[in-house]
Amino acid sequence: MAARRTGRRPGDPALTRQAILDAARGAFADHGYESTSIRRVAGDAAVDPALVHHYFGSKEDLFLAALDVPVTPDEVLKSALAGGVDEVGERMVRTFLSVWDSPRGTAAAAMLRSAVAHPWIAKLLREFMLNRVAKRALSELGITDQVELRASLVASQMLGLALTRHVLDFEPIASVPAETVVAALAPTIQRYVTGDISAEADAVG
Amino acid sequence: MAARRTGRRPGDPALTRQAILDAARGAFADHGYESTSIRRVAGDAAVDPALVHHYFGSKEDLFLAALDVPVTPDEVLKSALAGGVDEVGERMVRTFLSVWDSPRGTAAAAMLRSAVAHPWIAKLLREFMLNRVAKRALSELGITDQVELRASLVASQMLGLALTRHVLDFEPIASVPAETVVAALAPTIQRYVTGDISAEADAVG
Incomplete structure (x- = not known):
C-alpha cells in the first residue's frame, strides 16, 4: 500500500x-x-x-x-464589459456575485483562504488577476491613468465583499439578496474604475 | 519539567x-x-x-x-467621530489606518488571519464590533435606517483594505501613502454611513 x-x-x-x-x-x-x-x-x-x-x-x-481558480478571465471579462463603460461598476459586482453566490463560491472561498494562509499563492493570484484580467479590462474600457491603483482598489472592495459575505459570514451582508449588494457596491466600483480617485482629502484639524 | x-x-x-x-x-x-x-x-x-x-x-x-484586539472601541469612536457627520468617511479611514499602518498592524493582521481560520473568532469579533462600535457610532451620528447593513458595508470595504494592504500585499495599495488610501476610500465609507445605499440598480438586459 x-x-x-x-x-x-x-x-x-x-x-x-x-x-x-x-x-x-x-x-x-x-x-x-x-x-x-x-x-x-x-x-x-x-x-x-x-x-x-x-x-x-x-x-x-x-x-x-x-490554483483551483473557479472562473476563467475570458468569462469574467466578457460578462463585466458587456454593458460598456457607464455601467461597468454594476456589471462587475454582478459578475463577481454570479461566481461567489453559485456552487463555485465554495471553491472561491477556499482559494481566498489559501491566499491568506500562503503568501506565494496571494502573490501569484494578484499578478495573474492584474495582468490577465484587470489590465485587459481597463484597456478595453479606455482607462489609462492609475491603472494598477484602480485595479487594487477594486480588489479591496471585491475581496472585502467575498471576505465578509462568504468567509466571515458577517450579517446582514452574508445573506442579503445579490441585488442589495449590487445597489450598494456598484457606485463604489464605478468610481474606482472610471472616477476621480486622487482628489486631495480635506485637511482635518 | x-x-x-x-x-x-x-x-x-x-x-x-x-x-x-x-x-x-x-x-x-x-x-x-x-x-x-x-x-x-x-x-x-x-x-x-x-x-x-x-x-x-x-x-x-x-x-x-x-482575542488580541489591538485597539479599544473608545479609541476608535473618539477618533472616528471627532469631525461630525460630514467627514465621518474620511475620519474612519484615517482612524483605521492609524492602527493598521502602525506597529499595532501586525497584531491586527494576526487577528484577521485568525478570524479567517476560525469561524467562532469571526463571529465573536463581528458581534463585538457591531454592538460595541458600529451601533454606537451610527447612533451618535443620528443614523437610524439600515444600521446593520451600513455597518457590514463599512466592514466589507475596511476589511478588504486590510486584506489587500496588510495581508495579501497587493501592490500598489500595499505601499501607497495613507493619504492616497484616504482620498480613494473616504467617499465610499461616507456613502455607506450616510448616503443612499438601496437605490435600485438599473436593469441590465
Whole structure:
C-alpha cells in the first residue's frame, strides 16, 4: 500500500494528473506566471509536454487548475464589459456575485483562504488577476491613468465583499439578496474604475 | 519539567494570567460576549473574580486581551467621530489606518488571519464590533435606517483594505501613502454611513 501511495505508476491517469498539478504549483510559485512554460512543468513532472496539453489545455488553463481558480478571465471579462463603460461598476459586482453566490463560491472561498494562509499563492493570484484580467479590462474600457491603483482598489472592495459575505459570514451582508449588494457596491466600483480617485482629502484639524 | 508545563502553581502570575485568558476564550466562544461574565470566566479558570479584574480590568478589556484586539472601541469612536457627520468617511479611514499602518498592524493582521481560520473568532469579533462600535457610532451620528447593513458595508470595504494592504500585499495599495488610501476610500465609507445605499440598480438586459 505504501508503495502505491508514494510511487507513480506509468499510465495511471489520476497520479499523472496530480504529478503535473504539483509540478505546476511548484513552478508557478518559484518562477511566476510569465516565466513558467508548459515545457518546464512537463520536465519537472517527468512527462511529455503533449501530456500536459492533453490533460489541462493551455498554460492559463493549467494555472487555473493548479490554483483551483473557479472562473476563467475570458468569462469574467466578457460578462463585466458587456454593458460598456457607464455601467461597468454594476456589471462587475454582478459578475463577481454570479461566481461567489453559485456552487463555485465554495471553491472561491477556499482559494481566498489559501491566499491568506500562503503568501506565494496571494502573490501569484494578484499578478495573474492584474495582468490577465484587470489590465485587459481597463484597456478595453479606455482607462489609462492609475491603472494598477484602480485595479487594487477594486480588489479591496471585491475581496472585502467575498471576505465578509462568504468567509466571515458577517450579517446582514452574508445573506442579503445579490441585488442589495449590487445597489450598494456598484457606485463604489464605478468610481474606482472610471472616477476621480486622487482628489486631495480635506485637511482635518 | 513536564509537571511545570502542564500544572499551574498558585501564585505564578504568568500561568494564572494564561489560565484566565484560556477560560475567557472558551467562555466567549461558547456563550457570546453578552452572556459571558467575569464571574463565569473566574469560575472556569478556578480563580477569584477579583483576580480577573486585577489582571484585565473590565469585561471589555478581558475580551480585547483574549482575542488580541489591538485597539479599544473608545479609541476608535473618539477618533472616528471627532469631525461630525460630514467627514465621518474620511475620519474612519484615517482612524483605521492609524492602527493598521502602525506597529499595532501586525497584531491586527494576526487577528484577521485568525478570524479567517476560525469561524467562532469571526463571529465573536463581528458581534463585538457591531454592538460595541458600529451601533454606537451610527447612533451618535443620528443614523437610524439600515444600521446593520451600513455597518457590514463599512466592514466589507475596511476589511478588504486590510486584506489587500496588510495581508495579501497587493501592490500598489500595499505601499501607497495613507493619504492616497484616504482620498480613494473616504467617499465610499461616507456613502455607506450616510448616503443612499438601496437605490435600485438599473436593469441590465
